[in-house]
Amino acid sequence: MNCKEYQEELMLYFGQSELPPELAEHISGCDLCRNFFEELRAMTVDMGEDKFFYPSEIEIEGLTVRINKQIDRVTPADTKVVKPVFTWYKLAGIAASIVLIVGMALLGDFFNKTSPTSTSVELTSSLSYTDGYTLLRDESEYYELSDDQFYILVGDYTSERIYDAAGQLLDDLSEEELKYLEENFKVGDLL
Amino acid sequence: MKELNRDRIQPLVEKAVAGDRNAFSEIVRIMMKPIVALTYRMTQNRDVAFDLAQDTFVAAWQNLSGFRGEAHFDSWLYRIATNKTLNHLASPKSKVVSADDYSSSETLDYATPEKILMRKELKNTVINFMATLPVQQRLVFDLRFYQNLSFGEIAEITGNAEGTAKTNYREAVKKLREYMKKKGWQA
Numbered sequence: 001m002n003c004k005e006y007q008e009e010l011m012l013y014f015g016q017s018e019l020p021p022e023l024a025e026h027i028s029g030c031d032l033c034r035n036f037f038e039e040l041r042a043m044t045v046d047m048g049e050d051k052f053f054y055p056s057e058i059e060i061e062g063l064t065v066r067i068n069k070q071i072d073r074v075t076p077a078d079t080k081v082v083k084p085v086f087t088w089y090k091l092a093g094i095a096a097s098i099v100l101i102v103g104m105a106l107l108g109d110f111f112n113k114t115s116p117t118s119t120s121v122e123l124t125s126s127l128s129y130t131d132g133y134t135l136l137r138d139e140s141e142y143y144e145l146s147d148d149q150f151y152i153l154v155g156d157y158t159s160e161r162i163y164d165a166a167g168q169l170l171d172d173l174s175e176e177e178l179k180y181l182e183e184n185f186k187v188g189d190l191l
Numbered sequence: 192m193k194e195l196n197r198d199r200i201q202p203l204v205e206k207a208v209a210g211d212r213n214a215f216s217e218i219v220r221i222m223m224k225p226i227v228a229l230t231y232r233m234t235q236n237r238d239v240a241f242d243l244a245q246d247t248f249v250a251a252w253q254n255l256s257g258f259r260g261e262a263h264f265d266s267w268l269y270r271i272a273t274n275k276t277l278n279h280l281a282s283p284k285s286k287v288v289s290a291d292d293y294s295s296s297e298t299l300d301y302a303t304p305e306k307i308l309m310r311k312e313l314k315n316t317v318i319n320f321m322a323t324l325p326v327q328q329r330l331v332f333d334l335r336f337y338q339n340l341s342f343g344e345i346a347e348i349t350g351n352a353e354g355t356a357k358t359n360y361r362e363a364v365k366k367l368r369e370y371m372k373k374k375g376w377q378a
Contacts, residue, residue: 008361011360011361011364011365012342012357012360012361014336014360014364014367015335015336015337015339016339039368040364040368043367043368043371043376046313046316046371046376047313047317047336047367048310048313048314048317049337050225050228050337050338051224051228052310052313052314053227053228053231053232053314053337054224054225054227054228055223055224055227055228055241059227059241060220060223060224063223063227063241063244063245064216064219064220064223066245067219067245067248067249068216070245070249071212071215071248071249071252074249074252074253
């Protein structure tokens with residue numbers, strides 16, 4: 001850079017307290033540019049400082065009041081306002097939902113216990129006999145069976161064993177004993 | 192002063208953005224002085240300067256959510272003040288408002304009559320010189336000389352390129368030298 005270019009650059013630092021090293025080095029060895037810079041620095045004093053133009057404390061007070069009043073009047077359109085996450089009506093809504101869900105669950109359980117299709121019924125099948133009827137307790141419901149139906153159902157696997165045992169018993173009797181039994185008893189009563 | 196203000200403002204800004212009015216009022220108190228000084232030197236009228244400062248802070252409050260923290264908060268305020276001031280200077284009503292004598296109660300700070308007179312002369316010199324500059328040069332000169340902002344910050348505030356800000360400042364300094372020489376000023 002020549003001296004004119006240095007001076008152009010020095011003008012950018014008018015009013016600044018520090019110079020870049022390159023400019024500081026140049027003016028330390030160049031009388032022309034150093035004089036130019038000293039002239040700028042002297043003018044700086046005559047331009048004063050920012051604080052020379054500050055309002056007084058009384059004026060600041062007055063303006064602050066004016067600003068606050070106007071801010072009170074205007075709506076802070078995009079101002080973020082911290083709001084509570086849960087309001088009373090939100091909490092009430094949540095509580096009502098919980099009560100509703102629990103209530104429905106309890107009612108459902110009640111109806112399931114009385115319903116034949118409910119899975120709460122004992123899953124194991126079993127048989128029981130009452131007053132001439134056998135109740136077949138299946139996975140999901142009870143079936144009422146008459147005696148005849150019951151014997152048909154269980155006879156398949158019991159009859160063979162009964163007749164085998166009766167046959168064996170008759171084989172062990174002598175002819176006289178057998179004749180006595182036939183004359184005095186019915187064979188079906190013995191079995 | 193610039194760095195001092197920034198250190199004081201930073202924690203207040205976070206609170207103000209969250210809706211804290213007291214924090215914003217404190218920011219107003221800190222930044223009012225440089226904002227009023229800027230608007231006054233730009234308009235050469237004290238009442239107008241106060242009105243523009245008031246508009247600046249109210250607009251800042253209304254648009255706090257628009258401040259994303261990418262720039263310094265004071266730069267953001269300067270940008271609002273600058274826009275308000277340039278709009279005012281471009282309006283017809285600014286032509287009918289004459290420059291006034293800025294004689295505030297700061298006389299308390301300068302006890303002797305000589306100092307008061309010197310300060311008054313200096314301020315008149317500055318105000319009269321600023322009035323000779325085109326608006327853009329006046330604005331760049333003010334932001335650089337009095338607010339100590341970098342050319343990068345000035346470019347952001349004015350919305351111009353950094354090179355344009357440098358050119359404006361250089362031209363303003365050249366005009367200042369000429370102005371002072373015409374007034375018989377000697378180094």
